Amino acid sequence: MSALENGVVSPSLDDPEVEFLSFPVARLIVEIVGDAFLRHRFAVAEAKRSQSLFKDEDEDTLISIATHTFGINCGFAKRDIGGRRYPFRIHFADYLRYASGFHDPYWKLVNRVLSRGYVFLVKEDFTRILASAVERRLSEPREPPLKVPSEIKQIVDEVAFRVVAKREKYAFDKVEGEVVEEAFPPCITALISALQRSQPLSHSARFTLTSFLLNIGYPIEKVVSLFSEVPDFKEDLTRYQVEHIAGIKSGTRYTPPKCETMRTYGLCLSREECGNVKHPLEYYRRHRRRHLKEAES
Amino acid sequence: MSLDRQVKNEVYIKNLFRRYYQENRVEPPYSMEKREFGFMFFGAQTMMRHLSFSEPESLQKFLASRVPSNAFYSAAYYTRPDAARMDEKVWEGCDLIFDIDADHLETPCKAVHDKWICQHCGQSGAGEKPEKCPLCGEQSIEERTWLCEVCLEAAKNELIKLIEDFLMADFGIGTDELRVVFSGHRGYHVHVTTKALLDLDQNARREIVDYIKGVGLEPRYHGLIEAREGRSKILKGPRTDEDGWRGRLARGVIKTVLLMDERNIPQERKMRNALRGLLRDKDRVADSLRAGVWDPVRGIGIDIWEYIAKLAVEKVGGRIDEPVTADVRRLIRLPTSLHGKTGFKVCPIQLGELSSFDPFKHALVFKGEVTVHVDESPKFRVGEEEFGPFKDEDVELPLSAAVLLLCKGVAYLK
Numbered sequence: 001m002s003a004l005e006n007g008v009v010s011p012s013l014d015d016p017e018v019e020f021l022s023f024p025v026a027r028l029i030v031e032i033v034g035d036a037f038l039r040h041r042f043a044v045a046e047a048k049r050s051q052s053l054f055k056d057e058d059e060d061t062l063i064s065i066a067t068h069t070f071g072i073n074c075g076f077a078k079r080d081i082g083g084r085r086y087p088f089r090i091h092f093a094d095y096l097r098y099a100s101g102f103h104d105p106y107w108k109l110v111n112r113v114l115s116r117g118y119v120f121l122v123k124e125d126f127t128r129i130l131a132s133a134v135e136r137r138l139s140e141p142r143e144p145p146l147k148v149p150s151e152i153k154q155i156v157d158e159v160a161f162r163v164v165a166k167r168e169k170y171a172f173d174k175v176e177g178e179v180v181e182e183a184f185p186p187c188i189t190a191l192i193s194a195l196q197r198s199q200p201l202s203h204s205a206r207f208t209l210t211s212f213l214l215n216i217g218y219p220i221e222k223v224v225s226l227f228s229e230v231p232d233f234k235e236d237l238t239r240y241q242v243e244h245i246a247g248i249k250s251g252t253r254y255t256p257p258k259c260e261t262m263r264t265y266g267l268c269l270s271r272e273e274c275g276n277v278k279h280p281l282e283y284y285r286r287h288r289r290r291h292l293k294e295a296e297s
Numbered sequence: 298m299s300l301d302r303q304v305k306n307e308v309y310i311k312n313l314f315r316r317y318y319q320e321n322r323v324e325p326p327y328s329m330e331k332r333e334f335g336f337m338f339f340g341a342q343t344m345m346r347h348l349s350f351s352e353p354e355s356l357q358k359f360l361a362s363r364v365p366s367n368a369f370y371s372a373a374y375y376t377r378p379d380a381a382r383m384d385e386k387v388w389e390g391c392d393l394i395f396d397i398d399a400d401h402l403e404t405p406c407k408a409v410h411d412k413w414i415c416q417h418c419g420q421s422g423a424g425e426k427p428e429k430c431p432l433c434g435e436q437s438i439e440e441r442t443w444l445c446e447v448c449l450e451a452a453k454n455e456l457i458k459l460i461e462d463f464l465m466a467d468f469g470i471g472t473d474e475l476r477v478v479f480s481g482h483r484g485y486h487v488h489v490t491t492k493a494l495l496d497l498d499q500n501a502r503r504e505i506v507d508y509i510k511g512v513g514l515e516p517r518y519h520g521l522i523e524a525r526e527g528r529s530k531i532l533k534g535p536r537t538d539e540d541g542w543r544g545r546l547a548r549g550v551i552k553t554v555l556l557m558d559e560r561n562i563p564q565e566r567k568m569r570n571a572l573r574g575l576l577r578d579k580d581r582v583a584d585s586l587r588a589g590v591w592d593p594v595r596g597i598g599i600d601i602w603e604y605i606a607k608l609a610v611e612k613v614g615g616r617i618d619e620p621v622t623a624d625v626r627r628l629i630r631l632p633t634s635l636h637g638k639t640g641f642k643v644c645p646i647q648l649g650e651l652s653s654f655d656p657f658k659h660a661l662v663f664k665g666e667v668t669v670h671v672d673e674s675p676k677f678r679v680g681e682e683e684f685g686p687f688k689d690e691d692v693e694l695p696l697s698a699a700v701l702l703l704c705k706g707v708a709y710l711k
Contacts, residue, residue, distance in 0.1 A: 073493070081543070082520040082535065092468060093493045096501035110508040111518035115540035117469020198436055199428075204620060231437055250384045264503050264512060264619055 025152075031144040032156045038163045039139060047135035054127035059087050062126060066090075070133040072098075077120050081113055086120035090129065095119045098132040103260075103278065179217055183287035185280045186269045187262055188212050195229050204257075204265045210245045212256040212280055220246055256280050302709040307339040309710055310703055311364050313696075314635055317662055318360040323368075324633045324645070325353045327490060331374040331389065335628045336365035337637065344369075346628070349379040366637030369628035372488070374495070383626060390495030393502065394629055395464075395509075396621035397455045398484035399448035410443035410675040443675055443705070444483050444639065449656055455616050456485045457651060463509050463615055464489070467541050472648050479644040479656050481636025486629060503623045511542070511614030516606040519543045521591070523599040532599060534591035549609030550602070551583045563604070571601045635662070640700035663696035671708040677701075 023046075030042045054062060059076065066072040077089035092114055099107050113120045121129070148156065184192070191209045194201060201209070206227075213223050220242050227238045247253035258279045262268040277283040326332055334356070335346040345365075350356040360368065371378065372394045376387035413426035417435035429436045456477070464470040464487070476488040497505075507513050519542050520535040535543035537551070554575065562572045575582055575594055585593035591602065621627060630636070630643045641660040657678050671687035678684070679698040691711060694702070702708035 081539065082533075091493070092505075093497060093501075096497060096504050100498075100500040100504050105513060105515055106518065108507065108513050109504045110511060110514045110542065113519075113539075113541045113543060114467045114508070115469075116466070250382070252384070261500075261503060264507060264623070266619075 027138070028145070029152065029156055029159055031142050032148055032152070033160045033163065034141070034144060035160065035163050036141075038159065039141065043135045043138035046138055047131040050134045051127050051131035054130055055124075059123070062123075062130065063088070066126075066130055066133070070130070070137070072129075072133065074126075077118070079120050081120060084122070086113070086122055088121040088123065088126040089118040090121060090126070091117055092119050095129070098129045098136065101132075102128075177217070180288045180291050183284050183291050185277070185283035185287075186273060187267050188280060188284075190269055191267075192226070195226060198229050198231055200230055200232070202265075205267055206241075207245065207254070208256045208262065208267060208280070210242055211254045212284075214242070214246050214253070215255055215281055216284060220248075303706075304340070305710055306703045306706075310637075310640065310700060311339045311366075313640070313663060313700060314366070315361065315364045317635060318357070318364065321633070321662070322353075323357060323360060323631065325350070325356055326370050326631070328374055329353070329356070329370075331376070331378055333371040333373070333375060333378040333386065333628070334631075335369040335371075336363070337367040338363070339366045339637070344628075347379055347381050360634070365634075368631040368634035370631050371626065372629050373626050388625065391497075391625040393489040393491070393494050393497070393505070394621055394627070395459060395487040395489075396480075396484060396618040397452050397459065397487075397616065398480075398618050399444070399452045400442065400483055401616055401618060402448065402451045402455065404448045404451050406445055406447040410445050412441045412443075414439045414441065441705075441707075442483065443677075444656075445675070446657065446678060448483060452484050453651070453654070456487070459487065459509065459615050459617065460648070460651075462545070467508075468505075475648065476632075477646045477648060477651065478630070478632045479641075479646060479654065479660055480630055481641040481643040481660060482638050488629075499623050499625055502625065503619070506617065506619045506622045508542075509615035509617055510619075511610035514542060514546075514610050516546060516603055519546050521546070521599070521602055521606060532591040532597075532602065534586070534589070534602065536589045537587055545613055546606060546609060547586065549613035550605055551586050553605050553609040553612055554586070555579055555583055557605075557608075561608075568601065568604065571597055575601070636704075638704050640697065640704050661697040663700055665696040666693055667696055667699045668693045668711050669699045669702060669708040670711055671702055674702055674705075674707050 026042065030039050054065075057065075063074060063076065066074050072094045073091035074094065075089055077086050079086045079089070092109065095112075096109065100109075105111060109119070188209060191201060191205055194205075195209070209226075210223055213226075214220070220239070223242050224235065224239050227233060227242075228235070243249065245254045256279075257265070257267075259268060259274070259277060262280070274283055277286070330349065330351045332349065333346065334348040334350060335344050336348070337344050348359075350359065371391075373391040374389040376389060378386060380386045411425060412421060412423055414421040415430035415433060415435060416437040416439055418430060418433040420430055420432040422431075426438045426440045430438060460475065460477070464475065465472070470489055470491060474489055474491045476490070478486045478488065480486055520533060520539075522533050523530050524533050525531075534550075535547040537544055537547040539547065557572070557576060557579075559576075562569055562576075575597055578594060582593050585591075621629075632643050632645045634643050635641070636643055640663065641656065642662050644656070644660040646654045646659075658680055661679065668691055670689075670691050671685075672689060674685045674687045676683060676685045677698070679695055679701065682695070684692070684694060684698055699708065703710070
């Protein structure tokens, strides 16, 4: 018990025993606080740390960790491709499970060598996948213990307080305030004008438009009336669908797809004009801010 | 077509469908008790959804008594497939589905057999429907697509490419994990039931789609690069015998160079001159690429190869319908049920019989003959016989051919 307390109080880096124990205690605290934001920050930090530790491990150890700790279907490839050696291979399903969230085009499956179900990887990439697995594992909520020692309880309260302060800085889901139509991204503007010309929209297009408008503060009524322009408009059905996307009944409010997804669905218009934006709402947020500033000055 | 003729047609077809479902066992999907079922009915536009069947008999009974015009089931597995709301169903996983549809392939015959009709002024034309009516400017335009051998053959070639080049060679999917089905209309479906893939989310499935279509492919990640060697720059590229997209890209570039001519050269001057130089010597360039040497002609820089690589990706990438694969809650046609737009069977195909599969022969289920009045129909084949083109005439046809025309709404019963 005292070792546990020591681990929390003074996490010295050169004492392996303390280092070894500080992790489960930290994890315990995270679970007792039970906050998704905190859990995510913790998971990301630990994943980064683990990746730098994996760098010094040999190939056997890495494969053993991947297989036994995370159940990843992988192995030795020992393959030379284009003059470069690829020591590892991993089944594409596991590759996608852990890497489909990475944004860099380098990580897209289409930019990988895939053969007979396996993706070939260099060591650096393999450790990144492992780190992603660490992050995923730590992001899964666990049941916190029923009884918490008072020393830990104190820390938990302190952490919980700080989480609230930090999180306010990051709150970004819904865009509050007046709607600035001039700041709509080109994809959304195109959908609206298609609607106004009474063109029927695909399911994914309707979903995108609806979720976008709801997220920037359009009331449900206004979204429904926008759809009244289409020839096969059915008010009941439209209202039901819009309310569903707004999360009225289920509590899950949907956000529009990210730019990458929009591209897959053929809804994205121009990458250049949008600059480095990854999400239609991000485009809106930036341009809205710019627009309001200009309007002031 | 007048309403009573339409009703008469529907009653007739419905009776034929009923007999089919009374006499033929429908193959229930794997883990049928976890699937949501959905049906469409004759004379109705909406789909009845959120149904579930725990054993084959109850499904069969439903089909034979209610006689749907179209039958679907969810590619997804749910804990409660009959719950009315998606979040109550509890999603457990989803088969990986691919859809190849002739609608998305450019075939020359579409201009001949596909028609559009303006709902407003009645103007009509051939080929793909225009955005708005050229006569009255209205946008409510009805499309009448036809299914033809050329289109379906193009779809089948795409299907074979998808299965052999992508699913088996690259994704390592075994023949026992694949189920191929003729959709009953203009395309083919592939169902992959591999356990390890069932839990993949939309993002992961979209990555699979992008891989097959070549969306987001950057040639530099497949070895097409400009490398420095001492003072000079040299071009390097993938070899044709390499795995995955590397080899496919190399082969695609060769194919593209060989097929390229003046017409598809871009306007930009530098690019134009460079490409002309390349095309003058096509065969030698192709030989050089086959040997893995990527700078056979002076003055051809990396930008030219990247341009050709882009064309090559479009040429050799798979043509699949994205949303079908990416959507993990979609309903898909029930194999061995009947398609309401054709009367054809949604027909499972053994892999070994893929190349010999003939939808106009193997997907037919009705026997006998009947005389119908055909308003208008292009030439088509059913079985070994060719029929049409017809215009405003009474014709005695094999039942399957007549049902096709009745379902398409271009004929009516005498």
